Amino acid sequence: MNQTTSSPLQRGFWEATGGRRGIGAWIFSTDHKRIGLLYFYSTLLFFCVGALLGLALRLELFSPGADFFTPQQYNALFTLHGVVMIFLFIIPGIPAAFGNLVMPIQIGAEDVAFPRLNLLSWWLYAIGAILALTSLFTAGGAPDTGWTFYVPFSVRTTTNVSLATVAVFIIGFSGILTGLNFLVTIHRMRAPGMTWWRIPLFTWSLYATAWVQVLATPVLGITVLLIFAERIVGSGLFDPTRGGDPIMYQHLFWIYSHPAVYIMILPGMGVITDIIPVFARKPVFGYKAIAISSLAIAGAGSVVWAHHMTTSGMSDTAVLVFSLLTFLVAIPSAVKVFNWVATLYKGSISLDPPLLFALSFIFLFSIGGLTGLVLGAAATDVHVHDTYFVVGHFHFVMFGGTGFAYIAAMHYWLPKIYGRMYNRKAAVWGWALMTFGFIVLYMSMMIVGMEGMPRRYYDYLPKFTFWNQLSTIGSWILACGLIVIFVNIFRGLFRGKPAGDNPWGGASLEWQTSSPPPLENFDYEPEVTHGPYDFKRGCP
């Protein structure tokens, strides 16, 4: 069953170009693996763009006063960093890239339910990305509102917010279609024997994510359309002088954008859940609890949006209710963390790169989650609202969480897709640099935020200099780590040794087919007789 490919590599789906040549074999292909790779490289590109913008922000903040950029440029930089990282990298990052690459194989399907719709999703994403980039250089220049597009500033600013909102709308539509496609795929395309309780937990997390994508994104759609209408036809629905209410904008925006952080984190948790049992050589602890906690996070996460608005002037009752609901999200999140740790307990652990990134995830995400409780409690939130503490917390969850999961997924699944292995020692070095740089970078932000430094400011008081400089140095270490990681992994994928069909000893279906997988994923119709973490029966 497990014949490793020692002879010249099989090329699997890489050879099935569908009769098209060059780039056409990619951008017109409906193969989920090719679309997954399209998404992977586009999201990776935007991750690098966003990271460079972040480095530029840190560089400006290295010392007080004006250093490299004007205040207007700084505003554009942080807006762009937010928009690129959130809408172009982190939201599509794991679900659209790794979800497309792996999910159909995990459930034993030969493709997603609507392959052409899948291709359309990527095209919409690409068009949205191009429009977002166009908005930087046309009609008034780069938006300077922050990624949240808060009124009244987003309606009054002369920068090109209108085009940016159209771009966000189109990218949102792309996300909806991916979510819809995944839901139907998971419901309808599972292989014989792949019951609901045998679905790998990465796919379970994608299932929960897809529901949030389908149900929450339309609200973002109408919200940015309203901004667009305010700017173009002057509808004034958020303008107090015309009877409107700006807080209604914040409600509508966060009704989507808070669930959106679960679109970002849930697939990351799914990646970690799939990695840990494989490298602990032990079935995952509490399979059903983890699957249900994904759904619980998706559900509870949809009713906590107004905790972003504690200081907005809404009623105290609302503040308290949303604060309580926010605490509830901690329960399913903690269920996951404890189950991961319990899976590792008494496991036969092999410290390979994917597991190292997963361990960093648990550590960093736990800090991010616990500082989230500080922000969830209304009293402390008023104190640290709009300070660097929030920025630190957010990056611990999103970058320490989803970002590390994305890189863990690269180390875990890309050898399957490419059929080649990277240098494991270099990957460990990259991991160490990245984790260390990360902690220096963002822990400093939390401390300086506690001391009162507001976020989004171009300048700061001299007393904040030390922590800001430390943070900027951390950003350089982190960048070095990323360079080591990317150089190593891509050298490996293109020139490394053959990885074999099952380099990690996984028991889920993607490890039972060849590396790289053939066009429709399996040479035979798979039949599932055991769970995804049953290592005794799964990998003889």
Place this chain on the structure above:
Amino acid sequence: MSETTHAEHPKDYSGAKLGMWLFLFTEVLLFGGLFILYAVYLQRYPEGFKLGGDQLNVWFGGGNTLVLLTSSLSVAMAITALQRGRVRQAANLVGVTVIMALWFLVNKFFEWSAKIHHGIYPSSGHLKEMPGGEQVFFNIYYLTTGLHGIHVLVGMFVMTWVLILIRKGKVNPDDYVTLENAGLYWHLVDLIWIFIFPLYYLIL
């Protein structure tokens, strides 16, 4: 292993309909944002909303309600006709739906034109002089009916496309899920109007 193998797989009709239903959920939530705004502002300006509602023409709104309900009937009949193998009748009924959609839009055009002629439209000087409640009412009215109008327009194109598919025989008594899905979409467009009509035209 070429891409032609895809064609050998049977079509998954339940999957196609499941996908359509999920898409309809997203449409409901898209309009949901506007209905939330309506609810909050109605609670804040009950007087202004009543005064605004009085200025809308119930005959236009009521007439359009009838037009849309009839078109929903015709598309439902088209599906039944196709199921029973009456291809020509089905095509005619889809054609009726397209004409009804056009009729709705023409009505809407005259209704909007009259209002705009009276100086009531977003950012008009006349509207800005009105009290806050009425301003908000008309702004939401234009946004909601505008977004709905776009959906009617899209539905009209979808129905025309399905009509062509029926004529070409690609949608036929053995394979009519495309017509069913287009019908589902059309019913939703109708249903949203059923909520818009009383909320804006019949408000007390």
